[in-house]
Amino acid sequence: MSTNKSFKLAVVGGDGIGPEVTAEALKVLDAVSANYGVTFERTEYDLGAKRWHETGETLPDAELEEIRGHDAILLGAVGDPTVPSGVLERGLLLKLRFALDHYVNLRPSKVYPSVGSPLANPGEVDFVVVREGTEGPYTGNGGALRVGTPAEIATEVSVNTAYGVERVVRDAFARAQARPRKKLTLVHKNNVLVYAGHLWKRTVDAVATEFPDITVDYLHVDAATIFLVTDPARFDVIVTDNLFGDIITDLAAAISGGIGLAASGNINPDKTAPSMFEPVHGSAPDIAGQQKADPTAAILSTALLCDHLGLTEAAAAIEAAVTADIEERTGAARTTSEIGDAIAKRAAG
Amino acid sequence: MSTNKSFKLAVVGGDGIGPEVTAEALKVLDAVSANYGVTFERTEYDLGAKRWHETGETLPDAELEEIRGHDAILLGAVGDPTVPSGVLERGLLLKLRFALDHYVNLRPSKVYPSVGSPLANPGEVDFVVVREGTEGPYTGNGGALRVGTPAEIATEVSVNTAYGVERVVRDAFARAQARPRKKLTLVHKNNVLVYAGHLWKRTVDAVATEFPDITVDYLHVDAATIFLVTDPARFDVIVTDNLFGDIITDLAAAISGGIGLAASGNINPDKTAPSMFEPVHGSAPDIAGQQKADPTAAILSTALLCDHLGLTEAAAAIEAAVTADIEERTGAARTTSEIGDAIAKRAAG
Numbered sequence: 001m002s003t004n005k006s007f008k009l010a011v012v013g014g015d016g017i018g019p020e021v022t023a024e025a026l027k028v029l030d031a032v033s034a035n036y037g038v039t040f041e042r043t044e045y046d047l048g049a050k051r052w053h054e055t056g057e058t059l060p061d062a063e064l065e066e067i068r069g070h071d072a073i074l075l076g077a078v079g080d081p082t083v084p085s086g087v088l089e090r091g092l093l094l095k096l097r098f099a100l101d102h103y104v105n106l107r108p109s110k111v112y113p114s115v116g117s118p119l120a121n122p123g124e125v126d127f128v129v130v131r132e133g134t135e136g137p138y139t140g141n142g143g144a145l146r147v148g149t150p151a152e153i154a155t156e157v158s159v160n161t162a163y164g165v166e167r168v169v170r171d172a173f174a175r176a177q178a179r180p181r182k183k184l185t186l187v188h189k190n191n192v193l194v195y196a197g198h199l200w201k202r203t204v205d206a207v208a209t210e211f212p213d214i215t216v217d218y219l220h221v222d223a224a225t226i227f228l229v230t231d232p233a234r235f236d237v238i239v240t241d242n243l244f245g246d247i248i249t250d251l252a253a254a255i256s257g258g259i260g261l262a263a264s265g266n267i268n269p270d271k272t273a274p275s276m277f278e279p280v281h282g283s284a285p286d287i288a289g290q291q292k293a294d295p296t297a298a299i300l301s302t303a304l305l306c307d308h309l310g311l312t313e314a315a316a317a318i319e320a321a322v323t324a325d326i327e328e329r330t331g332a333a334r335t336t337s338e339i340g341d342a343i344a345k346r347a348a349g
Numbered sequence: 350m351s352t353n354k355s356f357k358l359a360v361v362g363g364d365g366i367g368p369e370v371t372a373e374a375l376k377v378l379d380a381v382s383a384n385y386g387v388t389f390e391r392t393e394y395d396l397g398a399k400r401w402h403e404t405g406e407t408l409p410d411a412e413l414e415e416i417r418g419h420d421a422i423l424l425g426a427v428g429d430p431t432v433p434s435g436v437l438e439r440g441l442l443l444k445l446r447f448a449l450d451h452y453v454n455l456r457p458s459k460v461y462p463s464v465g466s467p468l469a470n471p472g473e474v475d476f477v478v479v480r481e482g483t484e485g486p487y488t489g490n491g492g493a494l495r496v497g498t499p500a501e502i503a504t505e506v507s508v509n510t511a512y513g514v515e516r517v518v519r520d521a522f523a524r525a526q527a528r529p530r531k532k533l534t535l536v537h538k539n540n541v542l543v544y545a546g547h548l549w550k551r552t553v554d555a556v557a558t559e560f561p562d563i564t565v566d567y568l569h570v571d572a573a574t575i576f577l578v579t580d581p582a583r584f585d586v587i588v589t590d591n592l593f594g595d596i597i598t599d600l601a602a603a604i605s606g607g608i609g610l611a612a613s614g615n616i617n618p619d620k621t622a623p624s625m626f627e628p629v630h631g632s633a634p635d636i637a638g639q640q641k642a643d644p645t646a647a648i649l650s651t652a653l654l655c656d657h658l659g660l661t662e663a664a665a666a667i668e669a670a671v672t673a674d675i676e677e678r679t680g681a682a683r684t685t686s687e688i689g690d691a692i693a694k695r696a697a698g
């Protein structure tokens with residue numbers, strides 16, 4: 001298929017290992033897109049710790065508006081120990097997710113037989129977490145009084161709306177519908193967080209009536225962590241809120257080959273703004289700049305990116321290249337760019 | 350040591366498998382206490398799903414005041430599918446924890462070599478989670494507007510005070526001090542929940558100056574779940590908030606021999622009210638009344654109970670009996686009361 005189509009891609013390498021793994025992801029994207037007559041016109045945005053130290057800026061509105069003009073965003077990682085915790089996360093990463101209405105934070109988990117899992121018997125793991133991306137305890141709602149005194153009080157408010165919950169639940173049902181097992185698990189904590197929990201539960205029950213062929217179940221988040229280590233193969237599609245999704249997707253990554261393989265898409269399904277693709281891992285400042293990071297998660301994120309843009313063959317080619325590379329891993333150390341080169345070569349075909 | 354001391358024990362068997370496992374825990378407690386000249390004067394409280402169905406009551410204030418007059422509480426499990434989610438949890442279990450100021454929710458995790466872990470290589474796991482028990486998102490703060498309409502909004506408020514955080518952090522440092530490795534890990538999410546997270550972080554940093562021999566580190570809750578499956582042996586004492594503690598202690602239980610072995614104490618260290626001891630597991634209504642439940646977690650909870658009451662030898666005897674029983678487990682099925690009998694016999698010595 002040759003489409004001669006060009007996409008505008010905003011690239012935010014970010015902090016720590018972010019720029020390194022992003023470089024490899026772009027290498028693979030270029031290698032593949034050539035085969036499908038697709039080009040990616042890239043604009044790099046210099047955002048993150050260095051920029052903040054130099055200018056005090058995290059993501060100026062003008063740049064956010066520029067980024068909005070793109071077809072998609074590729075992001076490396078955000079966060080650095082030299083910057084107060086929260087400044088870059090809230091001011092850059094979450095600002096993008098919220099401003100661009102990335103309400104579906106998509107995080108697939110798969111156990112590759114050749115990659116060790118810390119679990120003795122992981123079974124056939126192949127599920128996807130649909131994490132809500134624009135509400136919950138991530139809204140920045142809350143505050144603190146009398147900071148630094150013995151009378152300090154600090155609150156964090158989880159905000160959940162029918163509007164916000166329903167749209168992500170619908171998206172999760174549609175994804176379950178498209179998968180062979182057709183199973184959806186809501187993860188929440190509705191025996192304690194009764195206001196938000198009941199809204200989530202009622203919404204899932206209501207939308208379920210429109211998807212009679214989907215098997216629906218519910219797990220408290222604490223119980224979900226147990227099943228993620230004792231029987232992860234039971235999961236197909238999980239839908240959950242922003243914070244629970246954050247927690248269980250790191251756990252999901254850990255049990256299925258490690259955080260070096262976990263890709264994610266911050267998706268705006270209505271396409272009113274560009275979606276953003278990033279590895280689940282963080283900036284890992286301890287190994288930054290040393291060519292030690294595994295770029296596989298960033299590379300797999302470009303497969304999600306291609307999929308989102310309708311380039312399903314390109315997405316499949318990237319995934320196949322990664323799977324082939326993973327299957328031949330011997331445990332011998334390779335540099336970040338050696339891994340990128342190997343996957344790019346396979347992906348180019 | 351013979352003290353001829355008598356303790357007043359309030360017993361809440363509760364729902365599902367709660368009464369069954371509690372019966373075995375009491376059996377063991379009686380067997381051991383006889384050896385140390387200690388007696389437990391028991392009052393049973395009929396609370397839980399049945400009571401709620403019959404009377405609409407969860408925990409009337411008069412009964413709460415009666416319970417307050419005891420030296421300790423032994424609880425089985427709370428929660429039933431026939432009762433709307435949250436009613437018993439909030440109205441009974443959390444009411445007890447909050448009213449009796451159980452600000453230290455203590456949850457030890459240990460891998461017994463003979464009990465399988467779902468992890469291929471768990472290593473030497475022996476840590477304790479100090480979960481805050483009276484604040485965080487568990488306060489019932491929050492609400493909902495326009496319920497059941499497309500304009501519904503539901504909030505949950507996490508409440509954190511310097512008063513509440515400092516006292517639990519101090520308790521955790523003292524526990525770390527008493528352990529050989531002298532290590533404390535704060536688990537939070539201070540890159541997103543900046544108000545609460547910074548209060549927790551500042552408090553740990555401040556109290557740390559009084560405990561110069563304790564090694565302190567910090568992990569985001571998502572990263573903590575990764576380490577709990579890839580390197581759980583790294584942990585010694587973990588201190589965390591109510592919700593994160595709920596989540597990671599179920600995971601901790603799962604990786605260290607299963608939820609059938611996980612004990613907990615809801616502790617009021619100031620002894621202004623009785624502390625409460627309970628297994629971490631839930632009411633498991635699917636296997637209730639069938640003598641299928643493992644009472645070990647409930648039994649180990651009585652060891653924590655004895656420890657709290659200063660009966661350290663009795664506590665050690667219960668732990669030793671459990672360890673010996675676990676080491677000889679062959680995988681052959683035993684009923685709940687067979688396990689209780691076996692451990693009681695060993696504990697009696």
Ligand SMILES: CC(C)[C@H](C(=O)O)[C@@H](O)C(=O)O
Binds near residue numbers: 078079089246
């Ligand atoms: C860096 C942080 C703000 C972020 C999150 O909590 O969402 C990360 O953990 C993730 O999962 O993408």
Ligand SMILES: CC(C)[C@H](C(=O)O)[C@@H](O)C(=O)O
Binds near residue numbers: 191222442
């Ligand atoms: C039953 C529930 C309210 C409780 C909690 O969330 O604290 C339980 O999960 C626990 O960990 O003791």
